[in-house]
Amino acid sequence: MGETLVVSLIICAVSVILWAVKVLYIIWWTPKKLERALRKQGIEGPPYKLFFGNMKENFGMAKEAWSKPMNLSHNIAPRILPFALQTVEKYGKLSVIWYGAIPRVTIMEPDLIRDVLSNKFGHFPKPKSNPLRMLPAFYTSCSELVSKWDTLITAEEGSCELDVWPELQNLTGDVISRTAFGSSFEEGRRIFQLQTEQAELAIQAIQSVYIPGSRFLPTKRNTRMKEIDKEVRVLLTDIIHKREQATKVGESTNGDLLGLMMESNFKEIKENNGSKKLGMSLHEIIEECKLFYFAGQETTSTLLVWTMVALSMHPEWQVLAREEVLQIFEHRAPEFDELTHLKIVSVGVALPILFIHHDREIWGEDVDQFNPERFRKGVSNATKNQVSFFPFGWGPRICIGQNFAMVEAKMALTMILQHFSFELSPTYAHAPWTVITIQPQYGAQIILLSVILWAVKVLYIIWWTPKKLERALRKQGIEGPPYKLFFGNMKENFGMAKEAWSKPMNLSHNIAPRILPFALQTVEKYGKLSVIWYGAVPRVTIMEPDLIRDVLSNKFGHFPKVKHIPLVRLIATGLANYEGEQWAKHRRILNPAFHQEKLKRMLPAFYTSCTKLVSKWDTLITAKEGSCELDIWPELQNFTGDAISRTAFGSSFEEGRRIFQLQTEQAELAIQAIQSVYIPGYRFLPTKRNIKMKETVKEIRALVTDIVYKREHAIKAGEASNGDILGLIMESNFKEIKENNGSKKLGMSLHEIIEECKLFYFVGQETTSTLLVWTMVVLSMHPEWQVLAREEVLQIVGRRAPEFDELTHLKIVSIPLLTIFFLTLYPPIVSITRRTYKEMKLGKIILPAGVQVALPTLLIHHDREIWGEDVDEFNPERFRNGVSMATKNQVSFLPFGWGPRICLGQNFAMVEAKMALTMILQHFSFELSPTYSHAPFTVVTIQPQHGAQIILRKL
Numbered sequence: 003m004g005e006t007l008v009v010s011l012i013i014c015a016v017s018v019i020l021w022a023v024k025v026l027y028i029i030w031w032t033p034k035k036l037e038r039a040l041r042k043q044g045i046e047g048p049p050y051k052l053f054f055g056n057m058k059e060n061f062g063m064a065k066e067a068w069s070k071p072m073n074l075s076h077n078i079a080p081r082i083l084p085f086a087l088q089t090v091e092k093y094g095k096l097s098v099i100w101y102g103a104i105p106r107v108t109i110m111e112p113d114l115i116r117d118v119l120s121n122k123f124g125h126f127p128k129p130k131s132n133p134l135r136m137l138p139a140f141y142t143s144c145s146e147l148v149s150k151w152d153t154l155i156t157a158e159e160g161s162c163e164l165d166v167w168p169e170l171q172n173l174t175g176d177v178i179s180r181t182a183f184g185s186s187f188e189e190g191r192r193i194f195q196l197q198t199e200q201a202e203l204a205i206q207a208i209q210s211v212y213i214p215g216s217r218f219l220p221t222k223r224n225t226r227m228k229e230i231d232k233e234v235r236v237l238l239t240d241i242i243h244k245r246e247q248a249t250k251v252g253e254s255t256n257g258d259l260l261g262l263m264m265e266s267n268f269k270e271i272k273e274n275n276g277s278k279k280l281g282m283s284l285h286e287i288i289e290e291c292k293l294f295y296f297a298g299q300e301t302t303s304t305l306l307v308w309t310m311v312a313l314s315m316h317p318e319w320q321v322l323a324r325e326e327v328l329q330i331f332e333h334r335a336p337e338f339d340e341l342t343h344l345k346i347v348s349v350g351v352a353l354p355i356l357f358i359h360h361d362r363e364i365w366g367e368d369v370d371q372f373n374p375e376r377f378r379k380g381v382s383n384a385t386k387n388q389v390s391f392f393p394f395g396w397g398p399r400i401c402i403g404q405n406f407a408m409v410e411a412k413m414a415l416t417m418i419l420q421h422f423s424f425e426l427s428p429t430y431a432h433a434p435w436t437v438i439t440i441q442p443q444y445g446a447q448i449i450l451l452s453v454i455l456w457a458v459k460v461l462y463i464i465w466w467t468p469k470k471l472e473r474a475l476r477k478q479g480i481e482g483p484p485y486k487l488f489f490g491n492m493k494e495n496f497g498m499a500k501e502a503w504s505k506p507m508n509l510s511h512n513i514a515p516r517i518l519p520f521a522l523q524t525v526e527k528y529g530k531l532s533v534i535w536y537g538a539v540p541r542v543t544i545m546e547p548d549l550i551r552d553v554l555s556n557k558f559g560h561f562p563k564v565k566h567i568p569l570v571r572l573i574a575t576g577l578a579n580y581e582g583e584q585w586a587k588h589r590r591i592l593n594p595a596f597h598q599e600k601l602k603r604m605l606p607a608f609y610t611s612c613t614k615l616v617s618k619w620d621t622l623i624t625a626k627e628g629s630c631e632l633d634i635w636p637e638l639q640n641f642t643g644d645a646i647s648r649t650a651f652g653s654s655f656e657e658g659r660r661i662f663q664l665q666t667e668q669a670e671l672a673i674q675a676i677q678s679v680y681i682p683g684y685r686f687l688p689t690k691r692n693i694k695m696k697e698t699v700k701e702i703r704a705l706v707t708d709i710v711y712k713r714e715h716a717i718k719a720g721e722a723s724n725g726d727i728l729g730l731i732m733e734s735n736f737k738e739i740k741e742n743n744g745s746k747k748l749g750m751s752l753h754e755i756i757e758e759c760k761l762f763y764f765v766g767q768e769t770t771s772t773l774l775v776w777t778m779v780v781l782s783m784h785p786e787w788q789v790l791a792r793e794e795v796l797q798i799v800g801r802r803a804p805e806f807d808e809l810t811h812l813k814i815v816s817i818p819l820l821t822i823f824f825l826t827l828y829p830p831i832v833s834i835t836r837r838t839y840k841e842m843k844l845g846k847i848i849l850p851a852g853v854q855v856a857l858p859t860l861l862i863h864h865d866r867e868i869w870g871e872d873v874d875e876f877n878p879e880r881f882r883n884g885v886s887m888a889t890k891n892q893v894s895f896l897p898f899g900w901g902p903r904i905c906l907g908q909n910f911a912m913v914e915a916k917m918a919l920t921m922i923l924q925h926f927s928f929e930l931s932p933t934y935s936h937a938p939f940t941v942v943t944i945q946p947q948h949g950a951q952i953i954l955r956k957l
């Protein structure tokens with residue numbers, strides 16, 4: 003116990019130091035690096051200050067500016083963004099200020115603005131609103147406002163003083179409620195109030211420094227924000243559900259935003275063959291509604307209030323505007339065309355994109371004068387066609403509600419002008435300011451607090467959760483060695499493996515005690531349903547065939563694969579690591595490449611690789627006069643690497659050699675990473691291993707990308723695919739995209755194709771060479787079977803190249819028997835793992851969320867209860883009547899997995915292995931060398947630890 007405590011303390015201390023280094027990296031090293039990079043290019047600004055950047059000066063100046071109103075001028079920038087303005091004046095229009103540790107480069111040059119905003123590769127929203135259909139809703143809201151003001155004025159006998167800001171906020175809230183939900187403001191008032199409250203709380207949150215994880219603390223603000231979010235969600239869900247029902251019974255949408263959005267969403271889904279993925283989910287629709295509420299209310303009321311203020315300051319323009327309005331509309335409701343073509347009622351000052359709109363160089367010396375005439379010939383004329391007018395943004399992400407807001411504002415202004423005249427009250431103080439601001443108020447205590455929080459979180463993960471899971475499993479009789487803080491049983495596990503791997507074993511096939519000693523010991527001691535601890539995660543071992551079927555047949559992804567730590571994912575993601583829709587899509591596209599008739603076309607490639615191997619061995623033997631000793635393990639790895647290079651890329655192994663070497667190196671580094679305890683964030687440290695892994699990934703990616711690009715060009719130029727896997731995948735991918743009306747989203751991206759290639763390289767090479775090496779080693783141990791198999795091969799195939807049917811249709815009996823036998827006793831992949839992300843019932847047990855499930859193929863394949871007492875004997879005859887007879891139809895033969903995720907390359911691997919074995923038997927006899935020591939161990943697959951030294955003789 004004492005020792006555990008010391009170890010835990012050391013780990014905590016190391017983690018705190020690592021954390022501190024990370025913090026320093028973020029708040030000092032990175033900003034200083036960025037500062038240097040910017041300065042080199044002449045982008046200057048106030049110097050970076052530790053942690054706060056320039057936030058203190060920024061807020062200090064704003065606070066000072068906002069403490070008193072300004073005179074009645076439109077030159078509002080010095081009051082609204084004083085610090086930013088000062089910076090621009092001092093350091094130029096391309097300068098930098100520091101938002102905490104993040105540099106914010108100010109850009110005011112129209113051409114650069116165009117470049118920033120014209121980026122089309124982001125999401126391109128489709129305009130959804132149709133202001134024409136919403137006009138009655140606008141009109142109703144404006145009428146309500148007008149009649150309310152009318153009543154107030156009548157009560158006060160002819161005129162009244164009113165703060166129009168909350169009034170106009172109410173108006174825009176009312177409009178967005180009606181137009182979004184077709185319901186009146188009264189009905190939506192609750193959502194609206196809640197959103198406003200939420201925005202205020204959010205602003206408070208922005209004003210404090212961001213501490214990772216602090217939002218999980220049960221502070222008053224966090225609790226309230228969560229409550230509000232829940233209430234808004236419930237209210238909106240209710241509205242949407244009702245609407246959905248109404249749509250289903252055929253009621254029309256009334257033209258409101260929600261209705262239009264849902265209609266357009268149904269259409270999108272329908273056009274994509276019902277694929278819900280391409281439409282918006284309920285959650286996404288709710289988020290859009292929330293955004294409309296927020297964006298639709300605040301912005302338009304700001305435009306209106308400043309317009310009214312400006313028109314009060316400039317009564318001559320108010321009179322002009324009113325005259326025109328009355329001339330066109332008299333006192334009737336304005337129509338859509340009249341509003342969109344109206345000349346007078348639009349204003350371009352006091353909007354947030356402040357400096358550029360106030361820049362004298364762009365707009366002229368009179369920029370801050372009230373002179374709407376300047377826009378008579380349109381905005382582009384006034385800006386000399388530069389990108390310098392963007393109150394709604396610019397480019398593909400331009401405000402989706404732009405037309406909506408303009409029609410709404412014009413309707414409101416028109417109606418207000420029709421009914422009222424207005425002037426500034428003597429109590430009005432000109433004081434524009436921005437509400438979304440950030441303030442510093444923290445100190446060292448914040449860092450201390452986050453260290454404590456972090457420690458609590460760590461304790462929760464490494465102690466509380468595992469102990470809870472241990473109790474839940476034990477209650478159901480699932481026992482195992484007790485959980486130990488942080489490491490679980492990893493120390494014993496690796497300790498026993500190290501011990502077992504320190505010496506070779508005798509020439510037996512009972513290899514489980516050497517390969518998985520700890521797992522075997524646990525099963526023997528605690529039973530076939532037991533648990534061991536991989537760090538803080540419990541791994542439940544399952545060996546019962548019915549339970550295995552349940553885990554592997556699960557089509558809905560309820561037993562997903564174990565997530566590898568990020569470093570391991572660097573090797574390859576691809577099909578084997580995907581879940582859900584993405585997995586289904588990739589599997590659908592990849593499947594055709596592995597059909598029998600496609601494999602048949604790959605036979606010449608296999609044959610070439612085999613011939614290369616045979617002739618190399620031939621030469622070696624000839625040089626040594628009749629026989630030679632050879633470690634066949636690297637030879638067979640080279641062979642399978644060659645075969646997968648040719649079949650996957652149509653190029654020879656020599657060309658792909660670099661990729662292949664790098665993949666192997668990467669796997670070794672990944673294994674080292676798996677074997678050490680996983681510390682989140684550790685991969686960002688510039689350790690030697692991490693740097694090497696990242697370099698390797700980059701190089702592999704560059705090489706594979708090059709191959710894929712060349713192929714794409716070849717296909718476009720009409721060259722045939724040569725039947726290799728890459729060509730077949732790309733063909734199948736094009737077909738998928740075409741069948742889905744050209745929607746690239748349904749096909750695989752270049753990146754995804756590359757990941758699949760990397761995966762094939764990795765799995766296609768390692769697994770099959772393992773199968774071949776053990777087959778040759780064991781056939782050396784049992785020469786009688788070697789003779790039998792060779793006799794059969796020579797009798798049926800002679801010395802010619804084997805044909806596809808001969809390899810697949812069991813014309814040769816001994817070869818399939820041998821391969822099945824080796825796949826059973828030496829399964830290349832020793833264990834299949836899954837995990838639970840929610841509580842799962844499995845037979846009579848209930849597995850809680852957060853548990854891993856291990857199906858130890860090796861132990862299952864060596865289980866006497868399933869296979870009989872002679873399980874470890876060399877007896878391929880046992881499979882003469884097929885695997886299902888040998889297993890009594892149970893799910894207990896799993897070399898390739900089972901169920902929907904069964905190995906994609908199963909047939910590929912079998913054809914390849916049979917071809918190789920047939921050709922080796924045609925040309926050579928072999929026996930174990932005296933230097934061979936039997937030492938199977940596992941590095942992802944079962945491999946010969948000290949090589950496979952064989953004496954080869956030419957026949």
Ligand code: HEM
Pocket residue numbers: 563577578579589761762765766767769770773829830831834835896897898899900902903904905906907908910911
């Ligand atoms: C003797 C050789 C092979 C063995 C023993 C083997 C074994 C396996 C096993 C056990 C799985 C399932 C893992 C799980 O369910 O968690 C698997 C999956 C897979 N294998 Fe193989 N494999 C072999 C050869 C190949 C080859 C040659 C390729 C490709 C060229 C390949 C491609 C794949 C792929 C893509 C998957 C993932 C399938 C999915 O998740 O839908 N395998 N393999």
